[in-house]
Amino acid sequence: MNRIFIFALAAALFSSCSNDDDTQIVTPATSGDMAITLDARVGSEDFALDKDFVMGTQTLNFKKLRYWVSNMILVDTKGTEYKVPDSYYLMEEVGDLDLSNTISSKLTYPANKRETISLKNVPAGEYKTIKFSIGVDSKYNDNLSLKAGELTIANGMSNLSWMWHSSYLFTSVGGTVKNGSTSKAFTTETGLNTNYKTVSIDLPAPINSSTSKGVVLNLDVTKIFDGIDVMTNPAINAMTAPLMSTVSTNYATKAIIFGSEAK
Template sequence: MKRLFSIILVSIILITSCSKDDDKISQLETEGKATVTFDAAFGTQDFALNKDFTSGTKTFNFTKFRYWVSGVALVNSKGEEYKIPGSYFLLEETGSVAVQDGAFTYPATKRESIELKGVPVDDYKTIKFSIGVDSKYNDNLSLQTGELSQLNGMTNVSWMWMTSYIFSAIGGKVTQAGTAQNLLIETGLNSNYKSVVLDFPSVLHISSTKDSKIVLKADVEKAIDGVDVVANPVVGASKAAIMTAVATNYSTKVFTVSSVN
């Protein structure tokens, strides 16, 4: 009888122990993370500041390439969408920027990667995001979330009746036939808040046991595709149609998937 009781007791302990181990594994496997890299390029070349790039008869030399990425979401193989909370990220390669009439200087920065944390463990097939800042925050800069801030030189007071965010900015010089002009191509305004949808070449499994990676190409040349930058070297809200064309380029042409793993 004592022997039978001992066997039963040991069995209960083993079952309880296994159950606890299973619970731990289950808890560990509920969330993972992924790093998304926006690898800047100009056509087939790696993007860099203060370097000449040729496109047709024009030569470009850039001092900044900056844009807001917001509303990031991953779509699993069942078509279910997981939205990353507070996903407002400033991707950029820029020299130092004078802010608030020179009262503050935003330092030279290169940032091409963001980390998505707390992603449910699953198989994912698509990434979605928008370029710019949605109207809730664009119309009221006193509201802040994610990386939104007025101290990075990505706001403009002249586009709307109140200060609003600059969604994207490309700056530098463009030269054609020996004549150089300052270049500043910016997008903004709520109507130009555009979405990007990119399918992965293969299923991406996000797990708690590995750091998943998504590499996207961000092609600066595609941002100005179809725009006569010699005739229009400065694009802002005063050139609404061109600004919208550039915003559409960001939505449909600039970003492609290089790899996922």
């Protein structure tokens, strides 16, 4: 009889412990997909091609806006970094581009607008900071035959004739500039390893990779030209190294800010 009682008590205790354990099971948080949007603006206006924008005493009309975003890193609230693999993205708003002068065969690059980067399978976490670079790091910039992400010389975002250095264009924006009755075509380009710049954006509040759709960052094109007189300097490239450095720094420190959490 005592043996039966002891066996029943042990069974009850085991059942109780099992029930307690069941209540403590936690389903692991799953990875999620996030979108990083870089919304091009001209001050308070939405950026657009073939539209006049007044910037100080000058009026700019844009034909293209193109730039590389690379090596994206998400930093969580514990300081852990998630480095997005193969993160090389060409952001752009362009009409049809004739690339006959940049490659050996006839090629027209089709009109395109791309402002959003879609990140897949982002590890579960609360992320507080977004880091990325404008341009292409030296590993790939010094060897155009290497492939990663969206890197290719077939889209016209490379230069095979900048002095002695064949490399990617980091940024390219162009169109026409007018001041009174005077009008000029302009092209502002950056490149070369010294102008590879990193942007760090602290979010006002952490976002959850499992539930948030992502964030919207604003790229203010007026800030790209901060300290630059476009009418006086209609051609900025490797031949105007100090001005190219100023434009690169503007991209990294002034032009890109947090806009909102994606809805």
